Structures are given as structure tokens and as C-alpha cells.
Amino acid sequence: MATLSPPEQAALAPYLERVTLASGQVIVQPGKALQHVYFPINCSLTWVSHTAEGESAELALVGRDGLIGVPLVLGAMTMQHTVQVQCGGQALRIGADDFLRQLRTQGRLHQMALLYVQRQMAQMAQSIVCSRHHAVSERLGHWLLNNAQGANTRELRVTHETISHMLGVRRESVxxxxxxxxxxxxxxxHRGRITLKDTVGLSTMACECHARSQLESQRYLQQLAHLGRQNDGHVPAVASRESVDTGVVFTPYGMPSEDDDSAASDLQKYVDAYDFAPVGFVTLDAQGRVLQTNLAGAILLDIQRSQCQNHLFSDFLEVSSQASFAQFHQEVLKGQCRRYCLVELTATAHRRAMCVRIDATADEWGVENRMVLIDVSDQVPLHEVVLTPWAYRSTPSVVTPLGYRS
Incomplete structure (x- = not known):
């Protein structure tokens, strides 16, 4: 709504009404004609598909950057799936007939609606891949972050039972x-309520679909902003208009400025640099469990990235390196200076035992150990790993090719 020009908003506002939706409320039944189109303000809505046996799964999530009423945009009058409220809150509602008339008279509104259809198709396609290839914990992290962002809240009033139905998994797994x-x-x-305390930490557990979803969302918002700037020079990033008739406030939702047009491509460059770096990146939690790794890190540990979570990093080490690494790990979390150590990775069915140098630093909260792993087997004999297990530097120093301070 904020992307529309003031005259376009004024033409639409008399047909909009603000409604309050409750969690679990069903607003669209499959096979029945659509009566209204909904634009979430601070709630999230979900498309749900049901089997004949009563099983269900979420197909797509709709937050405050989307709408419920895609079939009307494409020329149909009914939906084949249930739409229910995931997180309760307020939404704007317009009658289906009024919405269709606005689409016919407002070309820009029609174009924006089609952009959203494209985005939702991409989201549904990604959800298919996610459900087949990612672990429950990864999918749960992605689901919680998406719902919180869609409803613009950190508190989700939802039960584990509901989440299990959305993900199509057992409640016990959730x-x-x-x-x-x-x-x-x-x-x-808590019972019936989940509060997100650390979204950054949670994002390390979310599957790769979350990063893809963020990129797609940013791209979609940039397209909306570009469309809003066409013809009349209207700048949606600063638009804010209140309708006297309905009390509706049109405010931007994360609209990027003209200087941010390359943000999505820049972010993708960082993602690619992380994934395909020639050295291993591995992040551990405070207990020493693996949270995340790039491709090189997964190869060094000889595990699949999708299955790396919750493995103790010490399980990949020779017994002679485990005690010194445990000490090293605690020192990293306690201090703000960068540290490095030498450890020996156990041999696997696919590679020999390796001497690895680890450069590590703690995150700003001291709860994650972020490590860079480099194979130095050709430079450091394995017996030296035990003799010189670890060291640190709190000020810049010159590092020799072997990784020791000069």
C-alpha cells in the first residue's frame, strides 16, 4: 500500500476496512468463492493443504508484504487450499468485487499484485525442496524466523502441535x-507461546532456504520500490498517508532507497564467498557443538552440511587433541582477542588423519566460537600438534607460513 501514490491510495482507501484476526481462524475454505482480499498489517496467514486422511502441511506464508487473494489476480474466484491465521493481529480487508474493479482501473496495483504472485510461487517451490531435504531443526528455525518477520513480532502465539501440522512432521520432533x-x-x-530472543543465533540453525527467502524478499521489495517510482516520481520509502475515512495508515515495509539497489547482489556475493571459500568455516555453540559450516569445512570434517548440526566438534578430533581443544574453546569464548591452535582430525573412510590449524574468535555475546580451519598437514608434523597445542595473540603480529608468531 505504501508503494502506491497518494491519489492511488485515496481511490483505494474507501473500500478498505481494518479487521482483527485471531490465531487459528480460518478465513478461506477450499472450493468456496473468495469474498474478501486481505492485506496483513501485524499478523501472518498461511496456505494449508490437507490430505484425505486429515494430514496437513503449510504451502506458503503471507506476511505484511503480501496479500490473500492470489486467485483473483490470476482470473479465478476460488482457492483450492485452506487459509488460516497463523499469528493473530490486524489486517486490511477489501471486498473481492471491489478489489477486481481496482485492479482494472489501477494498472500499477495490478502490476504489484502480479509481482507478489511471482514471489509466492517462488516461496512455494522452495518449500517443496525444504520439506524433502532439510532436517526438522533447520526447518523449524526457518519457520520461526519467517513468521516473526511476517507478523513484525518476536512473540509467536503458537503450539508445537500447530507447528508440526505446518511442517508435516511429528509433534515430538518439534x-x-x-x-x-x-x-x-x-x-x-512456553506453552502456546514462543519468544525469539536471539534471531542471529537462530538463523545459524535455519536451513539455507532462510537466506534464499531473505534475498527473494529483498528483491521483491526493490521491484515494488522501482515500480512505485515510475511515472509520477512517487518515492515509496518516505510515503506515509492516513485516510480520514478508514483510519488506515499506509507506511513503508522495509522499502530500500535508490542507493540500495545492489544490496541483494552484494549479499549474494557474501553468501557465495562463505560457501565456496577454499578454507573451512565452522561455528560452534558454547558446548562445542557444530552450528554451521561451509562446504570446505564439511569436507574437512567429512560430513554433510545438512547433517552437521549438534555434532560435538571434539568427536572429529584424535584423543590427544581433545583436552587441549576443550581448553582452547573456553579461552576463545572468554576473551575478545583472536586465538589459534593446532589439532589433529581423525582419519575417515575418505581421507587420512590431518593436522589442522584453527583461527578462532568469539561472537560479540561470547556464546559462539567462529573458527577458520586450514589444513597444514604438509607443513606441521603430527607429533608437533601435541607439543604445541595452542597459542593466542591479542595484538597484531607477523605470522609465518606455518602459522606461528614471529
Whole structure:
């Protein structure tokens, strides 16, 4: 709405009404004619598909940057899926007939609606890949972050039972994953309510679909902003208009400025640099469990990235390196200076034992150990790993090719 020009907003506002939606409320039944189109303000709505046996799964999430009424945009009058309220809140509602008339008379509104259709198709396609290839804990992290962003809140009033239906998994699996998230300090989990305490930490557990979703969302908003700047020079990033008739406030939702047009491509460059870097990146939690790794890190550890979470990093080390690494790990989390150590990775079915140098630093909260792993087997004999297990530097120093301070 904020992307429309003031005259376009004024033409639309008399047909809009503000409604309050409750969590779990069904607003669209499959096979029935659409009566209204909804624009969420601070709530999230979900498309749900049901099987004949009563099983269900979420197809797409609609937040405050979208709408419920895609079939009308494409020329149909009914939906084949249930739409229910995921997180309660307020939304704008317009009658289906009024919406269709506005689409016919407002070309820019029609173009924006089609942009959203494209975005939702991409979201549904990604959800298919996610459900087939990612673990429950990864999917739960992605689901919680998406819902919080869509409803513009950190508190989600939702049960584990509901989440299990949305993800199409057992409730016990959701409970176990949520318990690990709470133990890590990322969420506060109470009956019927989940509060996101550390979205940055939670994003390290979310599957790759979350990063893709963020990029797609940013691209969509940039397209809306570009469309809003056409013809009349209207700048949606600063638009804010209140309708006297309806009390509706049109405010921008994360609209990027003209200087931010390359943000999505820049972010993708960082993602690619992380994924395909020639050195291993591995992040551990305070207990020494693997949270995230890039491709090179997964190869060094000889594990699949999608299955790396919750492995103790010490399990990949020779017994002779485990005690010194445990000390090193605690020192990293306690200090703000950069540290490095030498460890020996155990041999696997696909590679020999390796001497690895680890450069590490803690995150700003001291709860994550972010490590760079470099294979130095050709430079450091394995017996020296035990003799010189670890060292640190709190000021810049000259590092020799072997990794020792000069």
C-alpha cells in the first residue's frame, strides 16, 4: 500500500476496512468463492493443504508484504487450499468485487499484485525442496524466523502441535528441536507461546532456504520500490498517508532507497564467498557443538552440511587433541582477542588423519566460537600438534607460513 501514490491510495482507501484476526481462524475454505482480499498489517496467514486422511502441511506464508487473494489476480474466484491465521493481529480487508474493479482501473496495483504472485510461487517451490531435504531443526528455525518477520513480532502465539501440522512432521520432533533452541538461548519456549530472543543465533540453525527467502524478499521489495517510482516520481520509502475515512495508515515495509539497489547482489556475493571459500568455516555453540559450516569445512570434517548440526566438534578430533581443544574453546569464548591452535582430525573412510590449524574468535555475546580451519598437514608434523597445542595473540603480529608468531 505504501508503494502506491497518494491519489492511488485515496481511490483505494474507501473500500478498505481494518479487521482483527485471531490465531487459528480460518478465513478461506477450499472450493468456496473468495469474498474478501486481505492485506496483513501485524499478523501472518498461511496456505494449508490437507490430505484425505486429515494430514496437513503449510504451502506458503503471507506476511505484511503480501496479500490473500492470489486467485483473483490470476482470473479465478476460488482457492483450492485452506487459509488460516497463523499469528493473530490486524489486517486490511477489501471486498473481492471491489478489489477486481481496482485492479482494472489501477494498472500499477495490478502490476504489484502480479509481482507478489511471482514471489509466492517462488516461496512455494522452495518449500517443496525444504520439506524433502532439510532436517526438522533447520526447518523449524526457518519457520520461526519467517513468521516473526511476517507478523513484525518476536512473540509467536503458537503450539508445537500447530507447528508440526505446518511442517508435516511429528509433534515430538518439534518439541525436541525447540528444546535445543531454548537451551542455546535463542528462544523462550512456553506453552502456546514462543519468544525469539536471539534471531542471529537462530538463523545459524535455519536451513539455507532462510537466506534464499531473505534475498527473494529483498528483491521483491526493490521491484515494488522501482515500480512505485515510475511515472509520477512517487518515492515509496518516505510515503506515509492516513485516510480520514478508514483510519488506515499506509507506511513503508522495509522499502530500500535508490542507493540500495545492489544490496541483494552484494549479499549474494557474501553468501557465495562463505560457501565456496577454499578454507573451512565452522561455528560452534558454547558446548562445542557444530552450528554451521561451509562446504570446505564439511569436507574437512567429512560430513554433510545438512547433517552437521549438534555434532560435538571434539568427536572429529584424535584423543590427544581433545583436552587441549576443550581448553582452547573456553579461552576463545572468554576473551575478545583472536586465538589459534593446532589439532589433529581423525582419519575417515575418505581421507587420512590431518593436522589442522584453527583461527578462532568469539561472537560479540561470547556464546559462539567462529573458527577458520586450514589444513597444514604438509607443513606441521603430527607429533608437533601435541607439543604445541595452542597459542593466542591479542595484538597484531607477523605470522609465518606455518602459522606461528614471529
Amino acid at each position: 518439541t525436541q528441536a525447540a528444546g535445543r533452541f531454548q537451551a542455546a538461548g535463542w528462544i523462550d519456549n
